[in-house]
Every structure is written in structure tokens, then in C-alpha cells.
Amino acid sequence: MKECGRKQSAMSPCAACKLLRRRCAKDCVFAPYFPADEPCKFGSVHKVFGASNVNKMLQVQF
Numbered sequence: 909m910k911e912c913g914r915k916q917s918a919m920s921p922c923a924a925c926k927l928l929r930r931r932c933a934k935d936c937v938f939a940p941y942f943p944a945d946e947p948c949k950f951g952s953v954h955k956v957f958g959a960s961n962v963n964k965m966l967q968v969q970f
């Protein structure tokens with residue numbers, strides 16, 4: 909079952925890093941777009957575009 913509830917924790921990585929199993933840095937590029945308390949948001953984006961594409965898109969923006 910997918911985690912789609914609203915869970916908030918100061919230690920938890922952002923939704924993107926959680927899904928991609930990356931280490932969430934303090935200046936993580938995903939964090940502003942995919943906060944940890946909105947896992948569904950990244951889940952749907954990730955499904956549609958794929959992880960690497962999302963990564964590319966966000967890196968271009970920065």
C-alpha cells in the first residue's frame with residue numbers, strides 16, 4: 909500500500925527523496941516542490957514523467 913497520508917516529521921526527507929530513496933539535503937531541490945507532508949503530489953508526477961525526468965526538470969529550473 910502506498911503512503912499517501914499526511915505525515916509530518918522534522919526528520920523525514922521530502923516526498924521526492926523518500927520515493928527516490930535519495931538523501932534529502934538541506935538545500936534539496938525537490939523539497940520546495942514536494943514537501944514531506946504531500947507524498948501524493950510527487951507520487952503522481954513521478955508516475956507520469958518518471959524519476960529522471962523530474963530530476964532533470966527541477967535541475968533546469970535551478
Ligand SMILES: [Zn+2]
Binds near residue numbers: 921924925931937939
Ligand atoms: Zn529532498
